[in-house]
Amino acid sequence: MRACGCSPGGVDAWLASHRRIALLDRTPPAGLLPSPALGARPGRPSPPAGRAAPGTALPSQLPSVPGAFTGREAELRALDRVTTGADGVGLVVVTGAPGIGKTSFALRYAHQVAERYADGHLHLDLRGHSRAPALRPIEALARLTRSLGDEAWRAPATEEEAAARYRSLLADRKVLLLLDNAASAEQVRPLLPGTPHGLTLVTSRRRLSGLLIWEGAHRIRLGVLPADDARRLLARLLGTRRVAAAPEQTQALISACAGLPLALRIAATQLADEPWRPLADYVAELRGHGLAALSLNDERRTVSSIFDLSYRKLDAVTRRVFRLLGLVPSRDITVDAVAAISGTTPATARGLLRSLTEAHLLDEHAPGQYRFHDLLRQYARQLAELEDPADARAEARERLSAWLYRTPTAAG
Known part of the structure; x- marks a missing residue:
């Protein structure tokens, strides 16, 4: 109160009010004990603000780690260093391409360190890349607030009020929060605790750079599995x-x-369903049929369907360029090549490439050099054959060929 410029009389009035309120049902905090003349009642000290009362069930919502989780030792060690080091980062964003295993990785680490967070473990799927609509922040706040024991939840008038109530419940709690499948930094920001006691893990197919800039998040990017880990x-x-x-x-x-x-x-x-089948026979089918071979009875869990969830989030112009890039014969793609095949300027092409790398549908593996992994290349080519007329594909190839002819060094 003094630091805020309150007068001595105002401080005294505030303390007197505090004492009266504290006497209603609990012993007031140390240092603000009322005089015996006020008739203080002895009793058990209440928990700190926001902490669950004794006997309250703590949230324990983490799903199990998918079976046979393998590898990622270097990334797990890096994550542990940033969360336990001198700076103690409390917000980590795990990003990567569709199907790369972000959720499995985050769950593995969350279970590994769960005992450090004695006030509970919260998990919420934000549905950022899902067939269902993405979870609105005020809906997510309602679920999290109820999980923290606020059974009397009534939807506040505004998102700001809901966020303030949620942060009050988290005050002084040491909670692990896993926000899975985030759509954007704007969706995540209202769900972040206001105190640094716990750890928040966010997974997303997008980079969520805004959380790094404004909230000081640390980012862990997952790539494809190295050959030894895949084996x-x-x-x-x-x-x-x-x-x-x-x-x-x-x-x-x-x-x-x-x-x-x-x-x-x-x-x-x-292959496990066909134990008699030689691996060579399966690989031949995979090479012949591509993504069509990587499917199960569950249509929502095919590789193509997982890619679809990211592709459909792009705007129409970026989707078109993504499809056309599947027609590029070379492994590496440059800004000028994108401008040529799409019929745009290099400046426009650079912006489109930025959108694709932001969505992890393309990787800038070297300055100005972009690359698909092979399954995404197949997926882009299949989309081009399905959605772009044959004459449009032919014109795109002609533009690229003309550019390669004028720029011989590009062919190398």
């Missing part, structure tokens, strides 16, 4: 003997799946 994953799912008996075919399977954890799991599941 270990297949060994766990198919059995060590089957994998060891066909090392070359195993490596070919990893390459055909582009090291994508989701694709490797689907392939391993299909």
